[in-house]
Amino acid sequence: MKDRFNLYRFASPATFYPLAGRLIPWFTALAVIFGLAGLWIGMLVAPTDFQQGEGYRIIFIHVPASWMSMFIYLVMAFWAAIGLAFNTRLSGMMAQALAPTGALMAFISLWTGALWGKPMWGAWWVWDARLTSELILLFLYIGYMALTAAIDDVRRADKAGGLMLLVGVVNVPIIYFSVKWWNTLHQGSSINLTKSSMATTMLWGMLLMALCFWMYSIAVALVRARSIMLERERHTDWAKALLTGDEK
Amino acid sequence: MIYWKSFSDFLAMGGYGFYVWGSFGVTALIMLIEPIVAIRNQKTLIARLKRQLRAEARADQRNTAV
Numbered sequence: 001m002k003d004r005f006n007l008y009r010f011a012s013p014a015t016f017y018p019l020a021g022r023l024i025p026w027f028t029a030l031a032v033i034f035g036l037a038g039l040w041i042g043m044l045v046a047p048t049d050f051q052q053g054e055g056y057r058i059i060f061i062h063v064p065a066s067w068m069s070m071f072i073y074l075v076m077a078f079w080a081a082i083g084l085a086f087n088t089r090l091s092g093m094m095a096q097a098l099a100p101t102g103a104l105m106a107f108i109s110l111w112t113g114a115l116w117g118k119p120m121w122g123a124w125w126v127w128d129a130r131l132t133s134e135l136i137l138l139f140l141y142i143g144y145m146a147l148t149a150a151i152d153d154v155r156r157a158d159k160a161g162g163l164m165l166l167v168g169v170v171n172v173p174i175i176y177f178s179v180k181w182w183n184t185l186h187q188g189s190s191i192n193l194t195k196s197s198m199a200t201t202m203l204w205g206m207l208l209m210a211l212c213f214w215m216y217s218i219a220v221a222l223v224r225a226r227s228i229m230l231e232r233e234r235h236t237d238w239a240k241a242l243l244t245g246d247e248k
Numbered sequence: 249m250i251y252w253k254s255f256s257d258f259l260a261m262g263g264y265g266f267y268v269w270g271s272f273g274v275t276a277l278i279m280l281i282e283p284i285v286a287i288r289n290q291k292t293l294i295a296r297l298k299r300q301l302r303a304e305a306r307a308d309q310r311n312t313a314v
Contacts (some may be wrong), residue, residue, distance in 0.1 A: 028283075044250050044258075054262035058271045065275070085271040104278050134307050216279060223286040229291050234297050243298050 011090050013229045014238035020222045031215035033207050042205030049202075058116040060203075063190065064069065064210040065108035068217055069137060070172050072102035076144075077169040080162030093232065095165065096148055097225035101217050103141035109134055117182025121185055129178035130186035133171055140168040154232055 042060035049056035076095045083091030113131065114124040125131065144161050151157035174181075181186050190198050190206070199207070233239045250259040261268040 044252065047251055048262065053264060055264035055267055057261065057264075057268050061271060061275045101282065104282060108275050108278060111274055115267045116269045119264055220283050220286055223283065223290060227290045229287070230290075230297065231293055234300075237298075240301065243294065243301050 002138060011088065013090065013093075013233050014236070016090065017226055017229050017238070017242070020226050024219050024222050025051055027219035028216045030164035031212050031219055034215060038205050038208030039213050041201055042079050042209060046201040052120060055116065055119050058112050059190065060209045062109060062112040062116060062204050063206055064213040065105045065112065066134065067210055068213045069134070070175060071214075072098050072105060072217060073137060073140070073165075073172055074169065074219035076102065077165045080165040081159055084162050084166070089232075092154070092162065093162065093225055093228045094221075095158070096228055097145075097221045098146050098217075099141055099148075100224065101221050103138060103145065105213070105217070106134060106138040106141060110138065117185075126185055128184045128186060129182040130175065130184050133175040133178050134242050136171055137175060140164075140171060143167075 038060065043057060046057075075100050079091040079095040079098075082088055083095070083209055110131070113134070117126070118124050139149055144164055147164055148157040148161040151160055178184060179186050230242075234243075259265055259269075
């Protein structure tokens, strides 16, 4: 049971704050390494696409950003469920720390999608199932941030925001399966567990970029989580000790 | 190993340069600015909390002196 106890220890802000501070440089370094490797393979080594020419290279950021926009939302909904079920302090802070990154990922997904759609479909935007549901995801992120910011009592803000996250989670499978459920202009998924429609170098480039986006999101969310934690816990002993001491 | 014949070839992206670099440029900008803003917010927060703490300590001292 000793291990279990140790795991719970990290759920307390007093231990999580310095731990996060030590982890941030590592996640940043990993993001840079994966990013450079992914860009090298995707932009310099990978061959051209026989249908889309060089325009297909947008995939190396479009797909990772889209994955992250959905994944971050799921993680936030997970924290919301934990927070609502067990009334834990940390869960609301984690959800709030992730929200801006998730919103930016959704924006990158839409932005790169528009720049990809124009040369391939002849339109920046179409009201198609995949695009519309991703736009709704962006609005869900913005709505969550606006809602939690509008409520002064942080615990109540967490509860209201958490409820909104859980209701909105229905949108994630809609985005993911939209290309199967409806007739859409958007192409189907490029990666399958059984067979992939991509060349191996392309696949490697995309996976490395996905890892880069993942590490980046963790790093920047941890920076933000530390700020939220310190602000909320400013009257506690650990925060005061940290602020009066010389630690950063 | 490298697919491109020349640097200008690479920049042109087979005619898709505007779309490809428009995507990568904005993404790079966002992924540069977001961490900078987050770190700056953390620094201003710490400075503000330290200031508040000092002000509270001074107020306590005054109260005990009276």
